[in-house]
Amino acid sequence: MPLPKAELHLHIEGTLEPGLAFALAARNGVELPFKDAEELRHAYHFEDLQSFLDLYYRLMAVLHTEDDFAELADAYLARAAAQGVRHAEIFFDPQAHTSRGVPLATVVEGLGRALDTSEERHGVSTRLIMCFLRDESAASAMETLLAAKPYLHRIAGVGLDSAEAGHPPAKFREVYEVAAELGLRRVAHAGEEGPPAYISEALDVLGVERVDHGLRCMEDPELVERLVRDRVPLTLCPLSNVRLRAVRTLEEHPLPAMMDAGLMCTVNSDDPSYFGGYAGDNFDAVQRALGVGEERLRELARNSFLASFLEDDEERRAL
Ligand code: ADE
Ligand code: ZN
16 A cells, blocks of 8 residues: 655646657647657657656647647556555646646646546545746736636646746746635745755745755755744655755755755655656655665655645544
8 A cells, every 4th residue: 555645746748648748739730859758758858847848848749739738647547546645735737837838727627627527526625726937027927817807716836947047937927926826735846956045035025835856955054954844844855856966965955964864855746757766766766776665665654744734624534
């Protein structure tokens, strides 16, 4: 029985497996620059975040209809459930779809359809988090936020992702202010490739409740002290960090040091189709490569529920 856990850092577009990508490409008449799923899988070697993002945006162009988004999310939920995920807070990138002519309604209603039956079909409760692409303008993010107003019953929060370096959180100050006024929860990627100062800025300027990745906080002892004191959850993604070369090897991942420092860590999969594993695989990997013991694995799983956006009574049931 895999350890029950919540997944808090998961891009639904990053769950697109090569087989489904080719099936959807055929269905929608989209040409892919690979012969078949096998050849595509061999293209999964990345130099850095940007080289991954180039393929990630290219491949998601096979997603067109509500059915496509529903099928994508349902496939993820089935896989996640099999690895012990009982609750999933799922990112999606609306601008990556609207910019190629797919309406926001198609994306949200398609994902929503899969999420509506997730508890019943897979035993997984869910939340949806809409991310802004930080390498696009703040005006585009604001436009996306306002366009999402009719769908806010389906959206729990906002996030910030895509190419981090050179795109500091403060660029999105007003967008996050409006998101807060709309009652949305706030998270942001920070300190994956960007400097520790981006983590402080995400907390101070955007008012985020969790930091996605946050890996590079370890370069700034005062920041670590603050994150420990304020119990700020970090959604770490160990296999992603290796594949995108944020760390050299899994054995050198700072997770044990971060837990020793008292940081509130969680373990997640980020883009599991691209990075070699789903949530349970990430737990197994840190156990194997870093010698993280049973007690700490249970602490990571407990943290995942505590750091989630579940209501208190839902959380108690999960714990
Ligand atoms: N979009 C999808 N995965 C991402 C990651 N790991 N960092 C930033 N943006 C992303
Ligand atoms: Zn991510």
